[in-house]
Amino acid sequence: MLSQDLARYVELQHKLGFRFRVQNTLLKSFVAFAERHDDRHVQAARVLEWARLAPSPQQRRNRLLTVRRFALALSAEDRRHEIPPADALGHSPLERRIPHIYSADEIAALMQAAARLKPTGSIRPLMYETLFGLIAATGMRISEALSLQLDDLTADGLIIRQTKFHKSRLLPLHATTRDALDQYLVARRRLGTLNSALLVSAAGASPAYSTVIANFLQLARSIGLRGGPGQPGPCIHDLRHTFAVRSLEQCRHDRDVVGRHIAALSTYLGHAHVTDTYWYLQATPILMRQIAAAGEALHQGAVS
Structure with a gap:
């Protein structure tokens, strides 16, 4: 029942x-x-x-x-169903989880670990290496990556149709990202599957979300990014945070330029409101130096 x-x-x-x-x-x-x-x-x-x-x-x-x-x-339909108390296991602290901002070396190590997955010679290791690299290079949601179809890869970039807010968007791709996808497609064509999903496992179908998470955790632990089960550590969604932060680091620290950059970043990430993008930003040494420099310039202008 x-x-x-x-x-x-x-x-x-x-x-x-x-x-x-x-x-x-x-x-x-x-x-x-x-x-x-x-x-x-x-x-x-x-x-x-x-x-x-x-x-x-x-x-x-x-x-x-x-x-x-x-x-x-x-x-509501049958009172024989019991409702457990919401606080039976204590109260959750109202603290924002601080995202992990990956270094370039950590992302490279994660992709290299994925490339060593078994079975050797199958499309599985290349698919996971491509998946993690694609999320890191575009900041897309993992659900969006797993929903990609072959026809979504166009000359202008990737078309994201399955979005959180039911809005489609186009993601222009860096030349290196496009090259990596082209190399993956060569191997995918050899698989001969009739499935139209862009990212497929050795079975010829897109992997389940839960399977991807389990493999990510295994790989992250194997390279020392995470501890054992139940211990906190970097998650796959932090790759999206990393993309947002690294993107802002590359922006010239001029108020008008930053404003336009944030608006463009919000669109690229597929956020419904620009305020949602602020949630993805995290202080890093580079950003703090830029903030300090901007504050110093503002102070000098006020003094003069």
């Missing part, structure tokens, strides 16, 4: 316009856990038992709150 309830709930979320990918994965895991115990309704104790299996406090709270929203929807 819970499986049927979940199917209806997921269908509703999709009709409302939500991708609901990560939540769906978590809820499937919970429902499988509950049904192994012959549960026909959500039980608060079972939710907590399952949530506590997660390796970190943040993940345990996320599990709890995800199932709690599911239980709230089911309880």
